[in-house]
Amino acid sequence: IKTGMLPSPLAVQTMVEAVGRRGLYKWVVDPVLVATSGAALSDSETLASMRRHLFPLTHILTPNLIEAAAIIGRDIPDVPAM
Numbered sequence: 310i311k312t313g314m315l316p317s318p319l320a321v322q323t324m325v326e327a328v329g330r331r332g333l334y335k336w337v338v339d340p341v342l343v344a345t346s347g348a349a350l351s352d353s354e355t356l357a358s359m360r361r362h363l364f365p366l367t368h369i370l371t372p373n374l375i376e377a378a379a380i381i382g383r384d385i386p387d388v389p390a391m
Contacts, residue, residue, distance in 0.1 A: 314341035314350060318358035325362045338367045343375040356380070 310328050315321045328334075340359060342351040356379060364370065370380075378385040385391055 310335065311337040311339070312363070313339050315355065315359070315363075316351070318354050321355060321358040321363055325366065329366075334366050336363065336367045337369045337371065338363060339371045340376050340380065342379050343373065345373075347375065 310333055312324065315324060328336075338359075340351075340356075342349070342356060344350055360380070364380075372380055374385050374388065374391075377391065
């Protein structure tokens with residue numbers, strides 16, 4: 310399963326539950342939290358829901374630098390700092 314933008318905690322939970330009922334647990338997650346322009350596309354409640362419900366099922370996570378920083382809760386100035 311590959312996800313893209315999940316706009317709310319309810320969307321995250323619904324996706325996890327629906328896919329879980331089918332026994333599919335190999336996830337590729339593109340968290341889509343922040344646009345390339347830097348505009349926020351998600352809120353802290355949705356990120357918290359992803360951390361709680363989606364990330365534990367994730368095999369591959371593909372955030373950009375800004376999204377990675379939001380996920381771990383600290384600044385990542387550049388790729389080498391990852």
